[in-house]
Amino acid sequence: MDKDNKLKYYGWSFGDRYDGWRVRKVDALFSVVPFILPTRVDSQVFFEVKISIDTVEAFIRKYKEEIPDLSIMHVVMASLVRLFSQRPYLNRFIVWNKIFARNHMSFSLAIKRSMTDEGEETVIKPYFLPTDTLQDVVRKTKLELNNNQQVGQENSSDSISKLMGFLPDFLLRSVIFFVKQLDKIGLMPKVFFEASPFHTSLFLTNLGSIGIESIYHHLYEVGTCSIFAAIGRKNKKNILNKDGSILPTKSMLLKFVLDERICDGFYYASSMRMLEKILSNPSVLLLPPEQVIVDDGVGKKRIDL
16 A cells, blocks of 8 residues: 555554554444444445436536546545545444444455456555545546556456465365454454455445446455445436426436444435535535544544645
């Protein structure tokens, strides 16, 4: 991970991890829930956000030359980065019944190196800062794509997967079990952390790029990912105005699967409303946020903002 994309805090406390700080200031209920619901499958909740993309597409046409390669996916990603900067509880995770605030922001994206049934698939994991603008998101994502999208290329995730694939079943089972146990206590080797697409703020899939609707994708038990988001295809619909005229509109469904243990339902609902607001006015993404909200459960002062 680029050190410039890691959030900096004063101090370190016993129980913190190299990828996150222990959340100690939390309601009693939330300190107990991870023991009652020990897995992410137990704790999955589902949200759906329907957004009008007429404004987004007009925005993309306006800034296409200024920001090459700009797409709806970039706007959605930048909106999520902005959302995380204002709603820091979304960047929490649960490991071994404990709540942590992630000390970085990364999105995992599955990509195909060639658009065929036999095409290689890999995962990229660009890192972002809460102050990143749309231009920063496009640049960082493009850099990761350029480094990983050519057929025959291998990233660290591909290399480790290939290496482990040579192991006999009994040994592979033992290695994975041992690594997962180390992850529980924050001692998993960083080489696995850097390669793992499951240790991330959010896993994102753009199903609209292959012409299908968004889905509710389960969360993974391995790793620390608390949110899975799916972007669906564009949908066209005609709306009848009060004057009798017909207005064609386009919309898109974003579907989220979330770990309810990191924050309450009201916080999630308010966050989804904020996301809708950002996407209705994407021009706000051209500038950094006026302020970044720090996770108050960590008890440390951010010094990089």
